[in-house]
Amino acid sequence: MALAHAIGGDRLAAQGGPADPATRSSSSPSPSPVQEARAKAVCATCQVLTECRSYALKAGEADGIWGGLTPEERRRSRVPEGVRRPAAS
Template identity: 60%
Template sequence: MREIGWAARGACRTSDPELFFPPAQSDEHEARAKAVCERCPVLQECRAYAVRAAEPEGIWGGLTVRERRGLRFSGDRRRAAAS
């Protein structure tokens, strides 16, 4: 997929996918995943993609599904790309 070519540069590329897509969500899991996202060189691209694509699962761009949904429904997509 050309649109997500940036993913090859993501800080998560060498992490266990279960960190971002856990079988059972917990605050600890979420904090660990978000810590990886904080140091990611493609954080903004990832976040913008996830909001635009309405990714239904996982942590993308340092945001949970609920956080992304809030951005989508608030109509504040520019904030997602700038954060």
């Protein structure tokens, strides 16, 4: 069961249905800056932000806003600054 923010509310909802804009799948286009800002605004008021962020980092969630972080922000938080990953062969 995926965790997804309820847009328009400030609570985390456990949903098994289609992904909402805050948890967009990789087959969907990237969210616009406005969509990203709206999703982060929901996260900012969420009572489970820390738990959501922790889950996303541990599970390696690759898409969507989780715990107020974009996929790029989550990648940066997992890899210490200055450390480079080996190039793919």
